[in-house]
Amino acid sequence: MHIRRESNRESNKSNVRRAWFRPAALAVLLLFPTHAFAVDSAFVRSLLVPGTGQAHQGHYTRSAVFAGAAVLSGFGLLLAQVHYNEAVDKLDEQKRIYASYEETLSEGGVVSIVDLETTYQEMQATHESADERLVWRHAFLIGFAATYAANLIDVLISKPYDGEPDQRLSVEMSPAGLRVTKTFRF
Amino acid sequence: MKKLFVTIVLVLVACAQHDDILPQLDVAEPPIPRNFLVETTDQITYHLSWEIDDPSIVKEYRVYSQFGTSSPVLEGTTDTTAVEVNTQIPIPGVSFCVSTVTVENVESRLTCASAE
Numbered sequence: 001m002h003i004r005r006e007s008n009r010e011s012n013k014s015n016v017r018r019a020w021f022r023p024a025a026l027a028v029l030l031l032f033p034t035h036a037f038a039v040d041s042a043f044v045r046s047l048l049v050p051g052t053g054q055a056h057q058g059h060y061t062r063s064a065v066f067a068g069a070a071v072l073s074g075f076g077l078l079l080a081q082v083h084y085n086e087a088v089d090k091l092d093e094q095k096r097i098y099a100s101y102e103e104t105l106s107e108g109g110v111v112s113i114v115d116l117e118t119t120y121q122e123m124q125a126t127h128e129s130a131d132e133r134l135v136w137r138h139a140f141l142i143g144f145a146a147t148y149a150a151n152l153i154d155v156l157i158s159k160p161y162d163g164e165p166d167q168r169l170s171v172e173m174s175p176a177g178l179r180v181t182k183t184f185r186f
Numbered sequence: 187m188k189k190l191f192v193t194i195v196l197v198l199v200a201c202a203q204h205d206d207i208l209p210q211l212d213v214a215e216p217p218i219p220r221n222f223l224v225e226t227t228d229q230i231t232y233h234l235s236w237e238i239d240d241p242s243i244v245k246e247y248r249v250y251s252q253f254g255t256s257s258p259v260l261e262g263t264t265d266t267t268a269v270e271v272n273t274q275i276p277i278p279g280v281s282f283c284v285s286t287v288t289v290e291n292v293e294s295r296l297t298c299a300s301a302e
């Protein structure tokens with residue numbers, strides 16, 4: 001009987017836990033997306049255009065930094081992609097020519113060793129060039145993705161600027177001497 | 187949303203990569219004619235002769251004529267290492283080239299010479 005009573009007590013505690021946990025979890029699940037993904041929220045603004053969420057929150061310096069970094073890395077990615085596409089197009093053309101030589105030989109036609117060697121060497125050089133341009137493209141892609149991710153993380157963890165003046169310069173007196181602290185906010 | 191879409195497309199396009207190059211064709215290096223001589227007595231008939239190191243893999247020889255800096259023009263093919271070419275009229279500055287074509291149908295580099 002005693003044991004049963006203890007068991008009931010434990011059961012009641014568990015029910016109480018469930019009673020507040022469920023609505024709380026539901027509230028978190030419902031409120032967080034509502035807050036984060038609201039059409040006019042800073043998160044959505046930064047999701048669309050990096051830096052605009054920070055500007056919406058009042059952090060204009062960070063907004064300029066993220067927007068500038070996104071524009072630079074995005075423009076670099078675009079240029080690297082164009083250069084890479086040029087190399088790939090050239091490589092495809094040389095591969096097509098080299099394959100046509102093989103086809104000519106298989107059909108009994110004559111192909112000059114000069115043409116074979118020249119095209120193969122050009123194909124190798126273009127492939128190396130495409131590899132190098134691919135590295136640049138990946139670098140800009142990583143830079144762009146990192147900027148984008150940092151922009152989103154920043155806008156999620158930072159609070160809107162409340163407009164209070166900063167304690168930019170402070171002076172502390174101590175037995176060891178005088179300490180002047182300069183604080184930068186961005 | 188358009189900017190987000192453009193960004194996603196840009197990232198997806200950026201993920202594509204190029205293929206490797208084609209494997210090099212397995213063909214033997216054609217022997218290059220050596221000691222190529224061009225002789226003439228009347229500036230119309232030219233006697234061309236040359237030597238070859240490994241005639242066993244040679245199917246035929248190609249004879250070209252060349253005027254100045256223009257590209258060589260194919261005059262004909264032969265199985266022997268000596269031919270006579272008749273230009274009908276005297277052509278100042280004409281030179282001749284010869285190449286080998288192997289049994290794999292691969293043509294060698296040209297060896298050129300003018301009349302001595």
